[in-house]
Amino acid sequence: MLGMTNEELIQKAVITTAAIAAAGKLNPEQADEFINLVIDVTGMQPHTRIVRFRNNQLDIDKLDVGARVAVPKAEATDPGVRRNVTATKVSLNPKEIMVPFEISDEFMQENIQGESVEDMVVSMMATQFANNLEELYIEGNTLGPARFEDFLIEGGSSTDAVVDSYLALCDGWLKLAGNDHIVDADGADIQSGIFSEMIKEMPDKWKRTRRNMRFFISTDHEQNYRQTVSSRATAAGDVALSTTSNLTPFGVELVPLSLLPSTPLIVEHVTLAGTTAVALSNKNIVPGSDIVTLDTLGGSPTTPFINATDYILDEAAGTIARDGGGAISDPTTVKVTYRSEGQMWLTDAMNAILGMGRDIRIENDRDIYKSVNQWAITARVCVQFEETDRVVLAKNVGLN
Secondary structure (H helix, E strand, O other): OOOOOHHHHHHHHHHOOOOOOOOOEOOHHHHHHHHHHHHHHHOOHHHOEEEEEOOOOEEEEEEEEOOOOOOOOOOOOOOOOOOOEEEEEEEEOOEEEEEEEEEEHHHHHHOOOHHHHHHHHHHHHHHHHHHHHHHHHHHOOOOOOEEEHHHHOOOOOOOOEEEOOOHHHOOOHHHHHOOOEEEEOOOOEOOHHHHHHHHHHOOHHHHHHHHHEEEEEEHHHHHHHHHHHHOOOOHHHHHHHHOOOOOOHHHOEEEEEOOOOOOOEEEEEEEEOOOOOEEOOOOOOOOOOOEEEEOOOOOOOEOOOOEOOOEEEEOOOOEEEEOOOOOOOOOEEEEEEEEOOEEEEEEEHHHEEEEEEOOOEEEEEEEOOOOEEEEEEEEEEEEEEOOHHHEEEEEEEEOO
């Protein structure tokens, strides 16, 4: 299958309707080819550690040693100490996801592709499935962002909010990256100084393998930085201007991710008491992007609280306070969903773990009463960092 495009691969090896039985479980070779396709579509293949699994939970062993293992040695004398290797585990807890869809007889009869349209639709769904996985890998947050219902459901309410249960499946790289080391750009536009501060923030013991490190960044931030570099009358400027090669600030490869938003979606639970302002984790919130509800928001459409009536949001400072005359009682824990200035992270390429289960199912059935062919793509996925101490997150990165 060498030399095939992704589209040829997915149609030949995995999901042509002629090749898939109603049972739908892909054989090991098909499952591996499907996983390869999904990872290739996201562009993460060279920059992450790919783990394929079959169990419901996967534990990855990791070894570590102390900061110093060497001791002074006197002739013919036992130093009297022994250094140990510490063995720990990283647990991957995969989540099951599904892509359900139907294709009607009328659609197949009337479209210009004829009977082959079903293969095309299934292939398109598989490709979009890959994009949705990248969205989960990056922006997943188990707190569950609030969304207006029409964003998730066609014909839903544009004023009532529901929880985004898909992004609530697991914590993605953006949230996981914010556990230990953070650089606050404080609204500064993307420039080399931010990359420098991130490298300095990385613990010394991880800097030795800088050639294996990667900056992960939104495509808009990458383009702005590329434009800055391209203005220089240097070889690097020529590369930035005339090629698509990844840039390497301070020798570290800069990887743009198409589904990392330039204004990422953030969700936090904060307790509002009295009228005291509470600091959110980010400043310079995108005006009008905030949705504030009770932290218990679920799948039932709910009217959000109102800014300047129920709560006071200072977008520039990144603070929120209860309005004493509004509908938020004292005290109340609320879910605050908003978009902030850019975020990016720095880590070793093999530190980021992307897991996909081999038990992939692509099933089809027939509803004779509705005259539709029903399809479902089902897989189990997970994402993690092996060492959160080996990750630096930059936040509040401007884009002017």
